[in-house]
Amino acid sequence: xxxxxxxxxxxxxxxxxxxxxxxxxKEFFEAQMEVVIEEKVPVYAAGLGNPAPWMERLRANxxxxxxxxxxxxxxxxxxxxxxxxxxxxxxxAGGHNSPVGSMALIPxxxxxxxxxxxxxxxGISDGRGIAAAFMLGAEGAWIGSAxxxxxxxxxxxxxxxxxxxxxxxxxVISRSVTGKPARIIRSAWTDFWERSELDPLPxxxxxxxxxxxxxxxxxxxxxxxxxxxxxxxxxxxxxxxPAEEIMADLIEGMERTxxxxxxxxx
Numbered sequence: 220x221x222x223x224x225x226x227x228x229x230x231x232x233x234x235x236x237x238x239x240x241x242x243x244x245k246e247f248f249e250a251q252m253e254v255v256i257e258e259k260v261p262v263y264a265a266g267l268g269n270p271a272p273w274m275e276r277l278r279a280n281x282x283x284x285x286x287x288x289x290x291x292x293x294x295x296x297x298x299x300x301x302x303x304x305x306x307x308x309x310x311x312a313g314g315h316n317s318p319v320g321s322m323a324l325i326p327x328x329x330x331x332x333x334x335x336x337x338x339x340x341x342g343i344s345d346g347r348g349i350a351a352a353f354m355l356g357a358e359g360a361w362i363g364s365a366x367x368x369x370x371x372x373x374x375x376x377x378x379x380x381x382x383x384x385x386x387x388x389x390x391v392i393s394r395s396v397t398g399k400p401a402r403i404i405r406s407a408w409t410d411f412w413e414r415s416e417l418d419p420l421p422x423x424x425x426x427x428x429x430x431x432x433x434x435x436x437x438x439x440x441x442x443x444x445x446x447x448x449x450x451x452x453x454x455x456x457x458x459x460x461p462a463e464e465i466m467a468d469l470i471e472g473m474e475r476t477x478x479x480x481x482x483x484x485x
Contacts, residue, residue: 223407223444225435244423256280264306267315269293271300287340287361289317289324294331304336306361311342313364313390313450315401322355329356344452346472350480353473364450365469369462374447375437379459381446387454394418396433396448398425404446404453408432 265286287306307328309321321341339352340361395412436444
């Protein structure tokens with residue numbers, strides 16, 4: 220923070236010790252799940268872990284449950300739990316992801332899903348990627364980065380600009396934010412940890428180190444320090460647009476690609 224002229228951000232309110240669950244802790248996630256169940260949310264997507272312990276209560280609420288996996292062994296566990304859909308998210312994806320590339324992961328998850336619908340994810344930023352997911356056996360696509368660059372996305376403007384400015388080579392796998400390997404846009408923060416002799420702390424403790432730095436960077440709109448998480452498909456993203464326009468382009472591109480592929484066999 221001294222090196223980059225950042226000042227500590229003062230919190231707007233004091234949190235009582237007994238209410239401070241700690242971000243990314245087991246207690247934090249369990250408290251989140253209680254809110255999901257209490258509010259009877261219609262769709263719940265589990266980004267980390269197996270929702271099996273909560274399935275009975277979620278089912279009683281009529282909640283549709285999806286879960287993200289990065290390996291066949293995870294697929295077997297969550298399909299046994301009775302989830303409604305499985306997201307096969309490969310190494311190309313932003314954030315916490317799999318060591319296996321999307322192209323290899325998706326069909327193997329489809330084969331192991333025991334009939335549970337699979338959505339392909341990781342590096343899909345246009346209609347061609349959706350069509351490819353269909354060809355690999357998925358019944359749909361889970362798309363993140365393309366919608367981060369939407370007008371409606373609830374991230375900072377400097378992070379949206381970072382997505383537009385980046386190429387397919389602009390991301391790295393780093394433990395510097397959460398303590399778990401995650402794909403993030405390269406920054407002064409990730410570079411610091413790469414050259415440092417220090418190892419990031421395991422989850423959830425690294426977020427306590429990273430949090431104050433990244434909050435300060437956000438306040439000063441420092442794209443060079445906290446550009447955010449994103450997948451390798453960001454090289455195809457050229458502007459910030461309304462989500463409706465992004466969706467329309469994705470569908471049009473998918474339909475055109477599938478039509479063109481069918482014409483190859485006429």
